[in-house]
Amino acid sequence: MSGNGNFTKDPLDLARSQMDFARMAADAPSSKEILFKAQTIIPSTPSKPAWQKGAPLAGAALAAGLLFTPMLPDDSSLDRLSVNFEGSMQRSEAQQLEFDIRNALPADILMGREFSAAGSESAGRLTLVFTAAGEPRLESMVTRVVDSTGGDRSPLYGKTVNEARVSSRDSIVRRVTAMFAADSSQIDYIDPDNHTASELLRRPELILAGLNGVLQHEGYAARSVEFIDRQPQVADKADYRVIELAAWPRPMRVVIDTVDLASFEHEALRQSCVEWLDSVNLGTDLHGLVRHPGELLPIMVQVKGLDGIYDRAMTQKLQAMIIQPTKPEFTDTSTWDVQAAVKPPLVELMGERVCRVSYEQVDDPAYNRDVNFFWVEVTMTDSFEKQQKLDRRVEKLEQTIDF
Amino acid sequence: MVLQRNQDNVAVRNEQFTVHYEEIHLQAWRLALYLCGRREDAEDLLAETVAGAIRNFDKLRDVSKFKGWFMKSMRNLHIDHIRRSKRQMDVADFGGDVMVWERLGRYPQLEGPHRSAETRQVFRSIDMLPESLRTPLVLNALEGLDIKEISDVMGIGVSAVKVRIHRARKKLMELLGEDFEVD
Numbered sequence: 001m002s003g004n005g006n007f008t009k010d011p012l013d014l015a016r017s018q019m020d021f022a023r024m025a026a027d028a029p030s031s032k033e034i035l036f037k038a039q040t041i042i043p044s045t046p047s048k049p050a051w052q053k054g055a056p057l058a059g060a061a062l063a064a065g066l067l068f069t070p071m072l073p074d075d076s077s078l079d080r081l082s083v084n085f086e087g088s089m090q091r092s093e094a095q096q097l098e099f100d101i102r103n104a105l106p107a108d109i110l111m112g113r114e115f116s117a118a119g120s121e122s123a124g125r126l127t128l129v130f131t132a133a134g135e136p137r138l139e140s141m142v143t144r145v146v147d148s149t150g151g152d153r154s155p156l157y158g159k160t161v162n163e164a165r166v167s168s169r170d171s172i173v174r175r176v177t178a179m180f181a182a183d184s185s186q187i188d189y190i191d192p193d194n195h196t197a198s199e200l201l202r203r204p205e206l207i208l209a210g211l212n213g214v215l216q217h218e219g220y221a222a223r224s225v226e227f228i229d230r231q232p233q234v235a236d237k238a239d240y241r242v243i244e245l246a247a248w249p250r251p252m253r254v255v256i257d258t259v260d261l262a263s264f265e266h267e268a269l270r271q272s273c274v275e276w277l278d279s280v281n282l283g284t285d286l287h288g289l290v291r292h293p294g295e296l297l298p299i300m301v302q303v304k305g306l307d308g309i310y311d312r313a314m315t316q317k318l319q320a321m322i323i324q325p326t327k328p329e330f331t332d333t334s335t336w337d338v339q340a341a342v343k344p345p346l347v348e349l350m351g352e353r354v355c356r357v358s359y360e361q362v363d364d365p366a367y368n369r370d371v372n373f374f375w376v377e378v379t380m381t382d383s384f385e386k387q388q389k390l391d392r393r394v395e396k397l398e399q400t401i402d403f
Numbered sequence: 404m405v406l407q408r409n410q411d412n413v414a415v416r417n418e419q420f421t422v423h424y425e426e427i428h429l430q431a432w433r434l435a436l437y438l439c440g441r442r443e444d445a446e447d448l449l450a451e452t453v454a455g456a457i458r459n460f461d462k463l464r465d466v467s468k469f470k471g472w473f474m475k476s477m478r479n480l481h482i483d484h485i486r487r488s489k490r491q492m493d494v495a496d497f498g499g500d501v502m503v504w505e506r507l508g509r510y511p512q513l514e515g516p517h518r519s520a521e522t523r524q525v526f527r528s529i530d531m532l533p534e535s536l537r538t539p540l541v542l543n544a545l546e547g548l549d550i551k552e553i554s555d556v557m558g559i560g561v562s563a564v565k566v567r568i569h570r571a572r573k574k575l576m577e578l579l580g581e582d583f584e585v586d
Contacts, residue, residue, distance in 0.1 A: 012540075035421060
């Protein structure tokens, strides 16, 4: 210590001299405590577990096994179960019920629905169709969920039908294709969220597969399918292989894979194609849309996650929560706008989460110009700044669309 | 018979380990406190290090190096934890204004308030050093480990330890200002 009141000139000496080692030692846990705690962390046996010792050998054996195995067993079945609700209910109630059931279902069970209007436009009967691939508990799980959620609405269970045996390696697209090819299969139950039509529009190869399924009954196959930007024309007499069809949202041109066709064959194939298009709601029959509102809804939504990838669960929830417009509403835009229908459920579903919404009015269907359809894309985002900018863009878009 | 022999071996090994560990327990505890800054974390780190050390005690060829070997294991484990949690343990992690030394209860009851303030300033400055400089300095100047032991603990060469301690002292002086001098 210096004479002017300052202390030692070496701060580390000062620090060391001031450290209270005795107090630290008194506060320290005993070595026995630490040793005991260490014993609780891991067993002290210094040996590798048996599986670790054998892992390289087992890995080599598995690799060798795979090398000599041409195909792993990959069959699984596609089962279908229908549930009809006996009592009549309002469309909004049906949507709520569907929403609740869907939320309670495991992700691997797909659900489709049909709401058939009875008497008035807004009331009707609900039919739900459940499918699952390789799920032996389909019936028990569906029964449990439906009974607990909508048991008071008198559900009538159909028989579980084994629709097809499909490869477990197949994607849903291939399953859909397989269902198209099956005899008299309706596809309403395949798509759990009534996206069948939009999925078809996004994947022309599915349309080709579906049409092929129909044409094969007549002994023919489709070589190509393409959308055209003009009215469909009656076949050129010189080439009956070309069939132009009025379809939603654009007409399409189908070329039959054959050397030649007679006029009557051409007409028969055209009729088959038209019927198939109607059955999947790509036809031009307005009444078909009203009759099967579940197939192609006026408002179709798609939710994308932060990574930009389609979020099936959120899409299903939002789609179920949106109360779709009735026929007078979606044919008369002066009394109805899409934002008013989408925003309330969106706010309820998203809560505090940030998202941006874009509304796109789908091209006027060739023959249904008085009907308004919208694709609504919701993209989750974690950036408020980005959201503000995009919101401004959406505002512009909304103004441009002029709802 | 084989099982019995294995169990006997394990018992002997555990006993040997315990003897060695008890010699360095307090010092190991202090290092754990330096590294973690919190009593609970230090206990976990120490116990985990002991667990690993028991498991690998057979691999230690020279038992005279037990202290360096154990301390090095603890530091490596601590660094692993930091990397795993992607956090940088530094002054801010010790609670902002509350320095690690204060939380450790390091400050002795001093007679003069000015002296207490002086000491606090030293510890506060030590806290502000980066971990790579702080650890060798603390181990050397406060814990009394020699350069070779610190070299073992940190897994770096003797000369690198000397350089770090030198830099740590220099940096400490810069932080403290001109009122202090370092040997």
